[in-house]
Amino acid sequence: MRKAIGQGLDGAKRSFYWACDHKIRVVVLALVLVLLAPQPVKTQFIDPCCAIMGAGLSSISSTLSNVIGGGLSGILSIERNIFDFERDIVWPQRLIDEAKGLVGSIQGIYAQIESVTQIAVNSATLASTQQLEQNILSRDSAQIGQTGGHYTAVYGPVPGATSAPVEVRNVIDITDAVAQAAMKRAIQIDHLATLELEAAERINRSIQRAAPGSAPIIEAQAAAWLIRANAYTQAAIADLMRVRAIDLAGAAAEVKSGATYNSALGQQLIDLLKRQ
């Protein structure tokens, strides 16, 4: 033990003498040690910097709570108010469901109507008239090609060139043409009406699946279909008017030809009497 203490004291003496001999080296080493030594930790309680930071953070927190928190609370309140208003007044789920339910109910009514319109109304009893009737009640525009043949079988052909004067043949031909065209148009309109009912049913199904925001789009489509349906109705009315116009013109043509024949007959009677 004593030996160790003695060696330690000798080492210390040698170090001291070395330090005395190398003062510059010791100063440099001390300087580097000071530079490298860790900085002392500042206490939270007595360091003024921490107190300022604490006060600053507290001020920031308070400002965040008042300014940002208050502002956000105001916005949240308004947003909640708008949400409640839209949910309860503008788009109440119960009334939306009720409206969708009504669409289903109305679709049921029109399904009934469609089944009523499908009931056969044919009534002809003779072979030729049954064929014509079946054709014009077919609701199938592909059968329009056969209408002319069935029509002629019932109402007869246009007289030959040797059987009637050209004026009479013209009146007969245009009258047959308009009557046949009206029957063909009736087939087309029946077919179109059936397709419109089909489309209406599809649109109704879309409405039942729609949202309040998409329903107006479907409504726009339905409005387009309504415009189309109006156009077809107008076409049917136009053909009806043509039929009546030709009927009127035919009646006038008969009066005209009657006048011509009366005049010719009168002249022939006068000639006959003169001869006698």
Place this chain on the structure above:
Amino acid sequence: MTIAFFLLFSWLMVTAKTRRQLVALTLVGTIAATLVAPPPAQAQGTLTGAIQAVLDVINGTIQTALDSLNAVRGAVRAFYQSVIWPVNLINQARAQVTPMIGQYRQRMRDIFESDVGSATLAATGQLEAVMRNKQTSDFNAVTTYFRNAFGPIPADTAASPEDRAMTDMDDALALGSLKTLKASDAAVDLTLDAADQLEDVASEAAPGSAPFLTAAAVVASIQSQALTQKMLAAELRQEAARLAHGNAERKRLTTNTNRLGDQIINLLKRN
């Protein structure tokens, strides 16, 4: 790392042989120690300024933005509630439906359903009743009563084939129209039911549910238009048949006139 550097530096300082080595080590060590040394503490004035800057941002830019946002959302709410969907006008629109239902619905129904039957004889009374009863299950009765009132198709010994064909076609299309009208009368009642249902629901609709009702109403209009077209098609067939009938008589008149002319010529030739 710092300790290792210091030990190495100390060993080099102790073992340096020449003054030049010592100076070089001193320079290198001091520079290295300066670079490795912890950064100096910030001045207290800079920290206060930073906190104040944050507070200024919060009180200035952020507060202004939040105030503006609040004002805009408030304006949107006011716009919704007083211009687009004012509750008083929504309630007023709903309230208008019910009195109108009370004022018009039954009155119009009564007008529409008042009896317009006018036949005086038994046979025609039956036909009139059956063709106006809005039923679609008694089409055979329509045919029977029609024949009672307008007579059957002549037997083949009693009329020419042309006359039989034309009368059969005329009767068939007239009967077809009467049956179509019975179906459309039934459809009219159902259409009126649909309109009533739409109006009932409209009385408690919301702005968000009304588009469903209007879309359904437009679709119902398409369906009504289709039914109108079916009626028009029946009328077209009927009018076309009437025109064709008149034309067929014209054809026959032409044939008969030709025959008569031939017969007169033959008669004159014989004399």
